[in-house]
Amino acid sequence: MHKRIYPLLLTACLGIVSLPTVAYSQALLPYAPNQDSKSLEDTSKVLLRQAAGLVQFQQYEQAIPRVALATQLVPKNHEAWLFLGTLLVQTQKYQKGIDALQQARAIKPQDPDVLFMLGSAYFQKGELPKAIDTIQAGLKIKPDNNSALFDLGNAYYKSNKYPDAIAQYQKAVKKDPKFWPAINNIGLVSYESGDLNSAMQNWQRAISIDPKAAEPMLAMAVALFAQGKQAEAYTAAEKAIVLDSRYANIQYLKDNLWGEKLLNDTRKLIQTPRVRDFITKAPSRG
Structure with a gap:
């Protein structure tokens, strides 16, 4: 985030x-x-x-x-x-x-x-x-x-x-359970640490707090794609891009603290013909 x-x-x-x-x-x-x-x-x-x-x-x-x-x-x-x-x-x-x-x-x-x-x-x-x-x-x-x-x-x-990092994010969430950016970032850290399940749980929690938050939505799409769940991944990715097209930009993600493991998996998703075509046609928002 x-x-x-x-x-x-x-x-x-x-x-x-x-x-x-x-x-x-x-x-x-x-x-x-x-x-x-x-x-x-x-x-x-x-x-x-x-x-x-x-x-x-x-x-x-x-x-x-x-x-x-x-x-x-x-x-x-x-x-x-x-x-x-x-x-x-x-x-x-x-x-x-x-x-x-x-x-x-x-x-x-x-x-x-x-x-x-x-x-x-x-x-x-x-x-x-x-x-x-x-x-x-x-x-x-x-x-x-x-x-x-x-x-x-x-x-x-x-x-x-x-x-x-996780300890500080958890302190922030304890003070404000709806502080989804900290929850989202626990997901970022978990993904880089190789804990895919924890990452997805935190991103889903962030989405449930703010359904219009593009970042956890795209992160969830990447995780689903990494699991081989292409149909779900495409749906989530397209929804995230509609919410905020900046998240289709790798440099923007890097600037927003996405780690190398997550970035590499994101590249694989957004380089698929379906998502690449969607990005080209999607209106610019954000």
Whole structure:
């Protein structure tokens, strides 16, 4: 499942400021270095409100310079640095995002949201030991964060520490039995470990929670195909592709943590004439 279900804290960042009262299409306010501290703080708040409005419409690139300027105006505002780091990570500027998040951490070291976001940034940059350590530090402060537990499970999974990964996913599911992404990922780990029955049971459980979830549906199709149940596999694969055609793309699956064993078996399924023809004709969705 998604290399991270964790929502990049953008929702939390919107809570930093109220919804925009200034049109977010207006130009950046000029930075006047001689302004007093109260004026700088007020200007910073305006910029953050504008950025929050832009984020609501997923206009992250336009929001970044506003938040960056807000951090210059009030450099001790750790929430602004968190907001900036989150936006930079969202737009795949991982090192810049890490740098901004480190600024937030320096100001408020025990903020779990900063630690979780920093851990996510490390994960996406491929620095798995740092990701694990940082997310663990956040969980010591806020142990009931399901998204962070999921992230930690993903970091362990990518580090080939399968029992540790499953343990974190199970913690997340224990806190929220309907948290199907973690259930799905237990299936991913089980498949790579050679436990086909456990993988299929978890994917079926995920599907029962969300029948419109394309990922466990396609994974189940691959498992059925591996068992020689072609008719069932074709039906499930076609349903998954209709739900979200991105899952017919091997690179997309790899980006979403599918392991080599599952990817190899997926290639066999989607390269069959029936599925290949279906993919060609299927409408693009997702």
